[in-house]
Amino acid sequence: MATTLSSIQAPVSTICAFSQRPHCPTGTQSLLFVSKPSNYVIFAKTSYSFKPSKIRPITALRATPSSSPPTTFHGQCYVLGDNIDTDQIIPAEHLTLVPSKPDEYKKLGSFAFSGLPTSLYPIPFIQPGTDSTQYPIIIAGANFGCGSSREHAPVALGAAGVRAVVAESYARIFFRNSVATGEVYPIELEHEGVNKQCTTGDIVTVDLDRNVFINHTKGKEFVLKPIGDAGPVIDAGGIFAYARKTGMISSMV
Amino acid sequence: MTCGTALLSLSHWLLVLGISSLPHPLPEISSARASLFRVPTHHRHTLPSPSFSSNPSTPLHSCKNCKRIFSDYIILYSLPPVLLMAATIVPAHAAFFGAKKEIGARASFSPSISAHRCRKHALNKVLAVMSPTQPSRAPSTTGSVKHGMTMTEKILAKSSDRSKLEPGENIWVNIDVLMTHDVCGPGTIGIFKKEFGKNAKVWDREKIVIIPDHYIFTSDERANRNVDIIRDFALEQNIKYFYDIKDLSNFKVNPDYKGVCHVALAQEGHCRPGEVLLGTDSHTCNAGAFGQFATGIGNTDAGFVMGTGKLLLKVPPTMQFVLDGEMPHYLLAKDLILQIIGEITVAGATYKSMEFVGSTVESLNMEERMTLCNMVVEAGGKNGVVPPDETTFKYLEGKTSLNYEPVYSDESAKFISEYRFDVSKLEPVVAKPHSPDNRALARECKDVKIDRVYIGSCTGGKTEDFMAAAKVFLASGKKVKVPTFLVPATQKVWMDLYSLPVPGSGGKTCSQIFEEAGCDTPASPSCGACLGGPRDTYARMNEPMVCVSTTNRNFPGRMGHKEGQIYLASPYTAAASALTGYVTDPREFL
Numbered sequence: 085m086a087t088t089l090s091s092i093q094a095p096v097s098t099i100c101a102f103s104q105r106p107h108c109p110t111g112t113q114s115l116l117f118v119s120k121p122s123n124y125v126i127f128a129k130t131s132y133s134f135k136p137s138k139i140r141p142i143t144a145l146r147a148t149p150s151s152s153p154p155t156t157f158h159g160q161c162y163v164l165g166d167n168i169d170t171d172q173i174i175p176a177e178h179l180t181l182v183p184s185k186p187d188e189y190k191k192l193g194s195f196a197f198s199g200l201p202t203s204l205y206p207i208p209f210i211q212p213g214t215d216s217t218q219y220p221i222i223i224a225g226a227n228f229g230c231g232s233s234r235e236h237a238p239v240a241l242g243a244a245g246v247r248a249v250v251a252e253s254y255a256r257i258f259f260r261n262s263v264a265t266g267e268v269y270p271i272e273l274e275h276e277g278v279n280k281q282c283t284t285g286d287i288v289t290v291d292l293d294r295n296v297f298i299n300h301t302k303g304k305e306f307v308l309k310p311i312g313d314a315g316p317v318i319d320a321g322g323i324f325a326y327a328r329k330t331g332m333i334s335s336m337v
Numbered sequence: 338m339t340c341g342t343a344l345l346s347l348s349h350w351l352l353v354l355g356i357s358s359l360p361h362p363l364p365e366i367s368s369a370r371a372s373l374f375r376v377p378t379h380h381r382h383t384l385p386s387p388s389f390s391s392n393p394s395t396p397l398h399s400c401k402n403c404k405r406i407f408s409d410y411i412i413l414y415s416l417p418p419v420l421l422m423a424a425t426i427v428p429a430h431a432a433f434f435g436a437k438k439e440i441g442a443r444a445s446f447s448p449s450i451s452a453h454r455c456r457k458h459a460l461n462k463v464l465a466v467m468s469p470t471q472p473s474r475a476p477s478t479t480g481s482v483k484h485g486m487t488m489t490e491k492i493l494a495k496s497s498d499r500s501k502l503e504p505g506e507n508i509w510v511n512i513d514v515l516m517t518h519d520v521c522g523p524g525t526i527g528i529f530k531k532e533f534g535k536n537a538k539v540w541d542r543e544k545i546v547i548i549p550d551h552y553i554f555t556s557d558e559r560a561n562r563n564v565d566i567i568r569d570f571a572l573e574q575n576i577k578y579f580y581d582i583k584d585l586s587n588f589k590v591n592p593d594y595k596g597v598c599h600v601a602l603a604q605e606g607h608c609r610p611g612e613v614l615l616g617t618d619s620h621t622c623n624a625g626a627f628g629q630f631a632t633g634i635g636n637t638d639a640g641f642v643m644g645t646g647k648l649l650l651k652v653p654p655t656m657q658f659v660l661d662g663e664m665p666h667y668l669l670a671k672d673l674i675l676q677i678i679g680e681i682t683v684a685g686a687t688y689k690s691m692e693f694v695g696s697t698v699e700s701l702n703m704e705e706r707m708t709l710c711n712m713v714v715e716a717g718g719k720n721g722v723v724p725p726d727e728t729t730f731k732y733l734e735g736k737t738s739l740n741y742e743p744v745y746s747d748e749s750a751k752f753i754s755e756y757r758f759d760v761s762k763l764e765p766v767v768a769k770p771h772s773p774d775n776r777a778l779a780r781e782c783k784d785v786k787i788d789r790v791y792i793g794s795c796t797g798g799k800t801e802d803f804m805a806a807a808k809v810f811l812a813s814g815k816k817v818k819v820p821t822f823l824v825p826a827t828q829k830v831w832m833d834l835y836s837l838p839v840p841g842s843g844g845k846t847c848s849q850i851f852e853e854a855g856c857d858t859p860a861s862p863s864c865g866a867c868l869g870g871p872r873d874t875y876a877r878m879n880e881p882m883v884c885v886s887t888t889n890r891n892f893p894g895r896m897g898h899k900e901g902q903i904y905l906a907s908p909y910t911a912a913a914s915a916l917t918g919y920v921t922d923p924r925e926f927l
Contacts, residue, residue: 167683167772169892176868177897179520180552180559182566183636184527188559199894227684230717231890232868233619235524235635255717256688257619261635313507313651323641323649324532332509333645 157247157269157290161299162209162219163282164200169231170258172199174240176232183239190215192236193243207284209244216245221288222268224251225279229258235265242267248290250297250308252276263314264323270314273297274307485747487655488722489690492630492744496613504654504753512544513612513629515642518598519549519560521617521635522567528640539574540646546578546607547571548598553863554585557871561585578605588828588861596827596862599623599795603707604829606736610725610743615642620795620889622713626706627733628725628743633714653690653719654753655746656681660695662761667927669805670705671797671887671907673697673758674712675766679776680756687717689753692746697760698723703732704801711796712889715773765922767885768905771893779910782920788882790817790915791896792908793824793860794867797887800833802908807839807847809912812926816855818918822876823856824865831862856915869897885914 178195181188194215210217222241228251229237238261241249248269249262262270271290278297282288286301295308311318320326327333486494490502497508517525530537539545547567552560564582571579580601582594595601599620602608610628615621617639624631634648642648658677678685691713698706706723713721725743733741765779792798792806803825825831834847842850848859866876867888874897878884881900888896891903906914909923916926
């Protein structure tokens with residue numbers, strides 16, 4: 085497994101400390117997010133093997149295992165405000181579902197964002213009768229993911245088909261869980277108010293090479309922050325892989 | 338603010354940021370931003386550019402638009418890149434802003450001019466409402482300046498075998514206790530087995546505490562199955578502390594069952610000063626009341642700890658909250674923490690530690706201190722701490738046989754900010770729907786008609802909380818006007834309700850007073866409806882209604898129905914509101 089990891093993740097990323105702004109070496113960014121299921125099978129095995137190989141990703145937007153992992157995400161976006169808490173992401177009544185069981189993982193995805201008040205968010209995140217979303221990218225305001233430490237939150241988003249969240253800022257436990265599970269890539273915006281300039285359904289692209297977020301429908305571009313401290317952990321493939329890489333724990337049994 | 342000005346004031350920003358070291362080579366999962374918090378405003382407050390004079394005696398600035406006055410806090414906003422870059426080239430021993438002395442020179446702080454609900458949003462603009470006192474020499478010339486550590490830093494240093502460390506460092510920490518419950522336990526166990534192998538053993542069978550508490554008294558099959566999963570694991574691993582429940586129809590016949598994990602951890606002596614406690618629940622920060630580092634983590638991190646007994650943590654900077662003044666008889670710790678969260682907002686303490694000191698804090702008993710630390714996460718905080726003292730040690734007597742070593746912040750410790758409150762001037766507050774920082778005075782909400790009252794959860798379902806509610810009912814002598822649900826946190830609390838006399842009642846117990854007031858019978862101890870739960874959960878909000886609750890969060894749908902409206906309040910306020918049928922200031926009765 086170590087060999088596979090290194091062949092995909094070459095060159096090894098440099099530590100993207102917060103002071104190295106505004107541009108990280110491109111090599112770093114190209115490794116930061118790998119497509120599902122290819123490297124995610126590896127990533128999943130090292131940290132969260134919720135996907136037995138027979139389960140294929142739902143949305144067509146996931147890249148197939150091929151030459152280089154994509155560093156861009158493209159598709160429709162779903163726009164949210166500030167302080168979207170974990171109860172809105174995945175209401176507590178669904179927490180009886182255990183994320184490490186494949187069928188329950190899928191069910192969790194079907195309830196993603198079912199806690200959003202319909203008066204504020206009339207467009208359903210998941211069409212009734214389906215169990216995954218047509219919005220692979222979330223645009224949000226400040227303090228996304230506040231509230232509970234439940235890992236079900238990023239897991240539900242990932243299971244529903246979300247690839248990346250682009251927010252002004254994150255609550256710390258949600259951010260940490262996103263990185264640890266690899267379910268969604270938590271990206272931060274450089275500036276405030278971007279979510280007010282986007283509408284649910286806009287076609288967008290997230291480009292991690294250039295650190296830009298492009299809203300094609302509105303014809304606007306916004307700057308993203310480099311991943312920062314979390315980079316090496318994501319590069320390694322999650323907390324378990326990182327620990328093995330740095331010698332903290334021995335290779336998996 | 339131009340780059341030039343920014344660089345000129347570099348030493349100021351170092352003081353403000355408390356940066357004293359280069360980025361540590363071992364990174365950690367965290368937001369890349371410097372500390373920041375923001376509040377939705379109705380207009381952008383325009384405050385003058387920070388004064389870079391060395392005169393700290395101009396603490397008040399007024400917004401050009403609304404003339405509102407902002408007082409002497411240090412507010413950090415994310416710095417422009419040039420400052421971040423410049424910050425790293427300063428020697429590792431830049432002097433820190435020594436908060437205590439300077440702010441202490443000011444008169445006691447009046448909350449009426451705090452006005453931190455509205456704050457300037459502007460990104461990439463640094464705003465210090467009070468310029469820090471300058472050292473007599475510029476930081477770059479001082480050479481190696483010894484500075485102390487805060488409590489949180491010391492605990493993490495001790496647990497990572499380091500003699501010294503600083504905020505921002507990423508370190509591997511040895512964990513003293515790992516807690517999980519029925520909601521996150523199964524997922525954690527799944528990850529543990531997948532990563533370490535089907536036959537792997539946990540790192541220490543005595544350091545894991547498994548407490549079913551969330552979805553217990555329900556007919557939901559998956560919920561019941563989840564308790565079975567953690568039981569199987571506890572048996573397989575010979576886990577020493579597993580507070581099992583098998584007979585759901587009668588909690589009393591389950592001798593091991595405790596109830597709400599955070600209260601059980603305290604009552605069973607698992608919280609000890611100086612230690613590191615992690616739990617798969619956001620309110621694990623509750624245990625900080627014992628002077629330990631306690632925070633919530635997800636399943637993956639917990640699975641990691643289960644196998645290794647360690648976790649990679651980033652050292653948070655500490656915000657200090659000095660609470661002085663005699664506690665008015667109508668206030669409780671819940672009012673204090675709601676006041677603070679309303680002050681700094683739900684992201685005010687993101688990635689930071691909150692340290693609570695002062696004469697008021699010292700006067701609080703352990704359960705009140707727990708209430709204070711419990712809601713640290715509602716401000717985004719990583720952990721909360723209260724310095725341990727005689728109150729702490731007395732509480733622990735007879736509860737634990739393990740030795741512990743309390744630590745305290747050094748005199749010269751650096752805090753990233755300091756907030757002072759004159760508690761004697763505070764009034765009962767509530768958090769209106771739908772955010773814990775949507776603070777309002779209880780008396781200003783007296784026209785809000787309510788449909789029910791809920792007294793329970795780790796935040797407001799402890800013995801002291803029920804005693805407080807009973808006091809209000811006793812003082813009134815009348816019956817409640819709305820359904821009033823009582824959910825004791827643990828078996829012990831439940832027993833206290835039926836056995837302990839309420840002071841001033843002539844020997845009546847809480848349960849008797851509650852019955853006379855027409856409240857619902859105290860329910861089986863668990864997390865109950867604090868977070869909604871399965872549909873058949875007792876007191877769950879299944880229709881839109883208005884509820885005053887002693888719980889910890891009021892985001893949309895928190896207690897069940899998305900259109901439900903939850904007013905977070907102290908047990909005094911909750912009981913007073915039950916008596917009138919409206920949100921009510923407890924001074925009506927006390």
